[in-house]
Amino acid sequence: xxxxxxxxxxxxxxxxxxxxxxxxxxxxxxxxxxxxxxxxxxxxxxxxxxxxxxxxxxxxxxxxxxxxxxxxxxxxxxxxxxxxxxxxxxxxxxxxxxxxxxxxxxxxxxxxxxxxxxxxxxxxxxxxxxxxxxxxxxxxxxxxxxxxxxxxxxxxxxxxxxxxxxxxxxxxxxxxxxxxxxxxxxxxxxxxxxxxxxxxxxxxxxxxxxxxxxxxxxxxxxxxxxxxxxxxxxxxxxxxxxxxxxxxxxxxxxxxxxxxxxxxxxxxxxxxxxxxxxxxxxxxxxxxxxxxxxxxxxxxxxxxxxxxxxxxxxxxxxxxxxxxxxxxxxxxxxxxxxxxxxxxxxxxxxxxxxxxxxxxxxxxxxxxxxxxxxxxxxxxxxxxxxxxxxxxxxxxxxxxxxxxxxxxxxxxxxxxxxxxxxxxxxxxxxxxxxxxxxxxxxxxxxxxxxxxxxxxxxxxxxxxxxxxxxxxxxx
Amino acid sequence: xxxxxxxxxxxxxxxxxxxxxxxxxxxxxxxxxxxxxxxxxxxxxxxxxxxxxxxxxxxxxxxxxxxxxxxxxxxxxxxxxxxxxxxxxxxxxxxxxxxxxxxxxxxxxxxxxxxxxxxxxxxxxxxxxxxxxxxxxxxxxxxxxxxxxxxxxxxxx
Numbered sequence: 001x002x003x004x005x006x007x008x009x010x011x012x013x014x015x016x017x018x019x020x021x022x023x024x025x026x027x028x029x030x031x032x033x034x035x036x037x038x039x040x041x042x043x044x045x046x047x048x049x050x051x052x053x054x055x056x057x058x059x060x061x062x063x064x065x066x067x068x069x070x071x072x073x074x075x076x077x078x079x080x081x082x083x084x085x086x087x088x089x090x091x092x093x094x095x096x097x098x099x100x101x102x103x104x105x106x107x108x109x110x111x112x113x114x115x116x117x118x119x120x121x122x123x124x125x126x127x128x129x130x131x132x133x134x135x136x137x138x139x140x141x142x143x144x145x146x147x148x149x150x151x152x153x154x155x156x157x158x159x160x161x162x163x164x165x166x167x168x169x170x171x172x173x174x175x176x177x178x179x180x181x182x183x184x185x186x187x188x189x190x191x192x193x194x195x196x197x198x199x200x201x202x203x204x205x206x207x208x209x210x211x212x213x214x215x216x217x218x219x220x221x222x223x224x225x226x227x228x229x230x231x232x233x234x235x236x237x238x239x240x241x242x243x244x245x246x247x248x249x250x251x252x253x254x255x256x257x258x259x260x261x262x263x264x265x266x267x268x269x270x271x272x273x274x275x276x277x278x279x280x281x282x283x284x285x286x287x288x289x290x291x292x293x294x295x296x297x298x299x300x301x302x303x304x305x306x307x308x309x310x311x312x313x314x315x316x317x318x319x320x321x322x323x324x325x326x327x328x329x330x331x332x333x334x335x336x337x338x339x340x341x342x343x344x345x346x347x348x349x350x351x352x353x354x355x356x357x358x359x360x361x362x363x364x365x366x367x368x369x370x371x372x373x374x375x376x377x378x379x380x381x382x383x384x385x386x387x388x389x390x391x392x393x394x395x396x397x398x399x400x401x402x403x404x405x406x407x408x409x410x411x412x413x414x415x416x417x418x419x420x421x422x423x424x425x426x427x428x429x430x431x432x433x434x435x436x437x438x439x440x441x442x443x444x445x446x447x448x449x450x451x452x453x454x455x456x457x458x459x460x461x462x463x464x465x466x467x468x469x470x471x472x473x474x475x
Numbered sequence: 476x477x478x479x480x481x482x483x484x485x486x487x488x489x490x491x492x493x494x495x496x497x498x499x500x501x502x503x504x505x506x507x508x509x510x511x512x513x514x515x516x517x518x519x520x521x522x523x524x525x526x527x528x529x530x531x532x533x534x535x536x537x538x539x540x541x542x543x544x545x546x547x548x549x550x551x552x553x554x555x556x557x558x559x560x561x562x563x564x565x566x567x568x569x570x571x572x573x574x575x576x577x578x579x580x581x582x583x584x585x586x587x588x589x590x591x592x593x594x595x596x597x598x599x600x601x602x603x604x605x606x607x608x609x610x611x612x613x614x615x616x617x618x619x620x621x622x623x624x625x626x627x628x629x630x631x632x
Binding site: 065177234407 | 492494495497498499525542546549553556557560563599602603605606608609610611612613615629631632
């Protein structure tokens with residue numbers, strides 16, 4: 001793959017792709033197929049500008065993880081591979097009125113209690129009982145449905161991307177199979193890289209913006225990472241198959257590479273304005289709303305749980321952002337404002353000051369951008385910038401990005417070593433199983449500080465605070 | 476199972492895991508396509524249940540169709556994920572299995588069918604955490620190689 005250095009933090013992939021990365025990160029990025037995936041995305045019909053990749057890029061399906069691209073609404077396509085299997089896999093940050101000292105001496109008790117209050121793992125059923133009609137209401141109402149149903153406070157959804165409810169959801173476009181998978185999973189964390197962390201604000205880079213976000217030094221905050229569970233996974237699978245059938249039938253040229261072979265079945269797509277394209281968009285919005293509701297319900301369980309330990313607890317949503325999503329947004333194209341479809345796969349929106357999509361409380365400074373590290377490394381809060389609007393369709397990295405395979409993690413680390421490493425860092429971990437403890441260990445991820453340094457220097461997001469993990473629950 | 480002439484399974488499962496940055500990739504094989512399908516399910520099950528033995532308390536029949544052998548394998552593996560999430564069913568073993576060509580929905584178009592019986596148990600009886608989100612088409616193939624059937628699958632975890 002033709003990789004050209006443009007400057008210290010930007011690299012050209014052929015003529016049609018661009019990666020934001022440092023020299024150190026690009027060496028890791030070269031190690032997998034993600035550069036080819038950037039190039040494949042650039043060949044999709046109706047793409048506007050370049051196929052972009054954030055500094056945490058690694059190999060995905062169709063799009064790389066960290067891939068961002070914008071498409072013309074008339075000539076462009078939408079692809080489930082541009083969104084991912086875990087639709088609206090996303091992160092929520094909650095702030096509390098607790099201080100670091102409130103946790104001291106109670107860490108084990110608290111992490112154990114938090115792990116028990118949120119169902120996690122495989123085959124685990126959520127406490128929320130749904131029937132078909134109620135599930136359809138969840139798919140339309142998202143986090144707002146959850147609040148109305150008694151899970152949380154009225155103001156919770158106001159600090160969620162799109163108010164925790166994507167317009168355009170079409171429950172009727174979600175298959176019976178997908179609904180069956182989600183029926184018992186609302187209010188569950190899942191497994192794999194999904195987590196619930198308690199962290200401390202340990203450094204403030206931008207006092208003014210931190211104040212706007214309600215964050216201060218020594219404050220206890222909570223970070224929750226989960227998605228749309230089996231329902232979202234099945235929506236992706238269903239539409240990959242449906243679009244594959246149609247692409248095969250119509251002999252869609254963009255699916256064929258230079259050698260005349262199918263480029264990547266995971267990059268299958270449909271024109272945005274086609275019936276199938278519209279149906280996928282509607283089903284994707286419905287799955288995204290399921291994810292918003294899921295995180296809202298988990299937040300409620302966490303809040304209620306911590307109140308047993310801290311009766312005067314106040315816990316408010318700072319922000320909740322999508323990682324895997326396609327959205328119609330207004331951007332400047334050749335100097336003119338234009339509605340385009342932006343697909344972000346393992347990337348977050350990072351809108352700068354003044355955008356009307358940002359909730360009123362933050363609109364003047366830009367939206368919060370949440371960038372989690374691993375269980376043993378810091379996480380960051382950044383703020384969206386005008387620079388991101390110009391360079392990356394208002395997008396930023398979504399995390400540290402995996403760099404080590406799961407099998408290599410097992411070769412390098414035992415469960416006891418992984419546990420000991422965390423204990424030495426003063427981090428209390430409750431993991432559903434030994435596998436997660438090893439596979440999600442810090443060494444499996446890129447250097448989050450370096451990812452954030454690139455984002456900050458390119459201007460995709462500006463550093464606001466750093467968060468240091470104290471209690472970690474992994475699914 | 477009534478109406479299906481299936482093979483009783485009795486052979487050594489064969490699969491191996493390969494390197495993948497973020498997810499799980501495996502290669503499975505068998506002397507017949509049926510054996511290869513069973514090996515693939517064993518690999519999937521290995522990811523989900525790890526070392527935990529699942530009891531064969533419940534029997535379930537299955538009939539799954541696909542347009543070609545790759546699609547059939549995708550649909551077959553996905554069936555287990557759907558059963559787990561929707562019916563709380565965890566597979567223990569494939570008891571009977573048959574793969575055959577059948578007439579497709581459209582004239583002169585063949586498709587493939589896998590049918591048989593699987594045994595397993597309710598997932599709520601076990602504690603495990605290794606979620607598989609989806610089967611993917613990424614790098615997926617089914618082929619005949621030196622008298623064996625071989626497949627490769629990447630699971631999104």
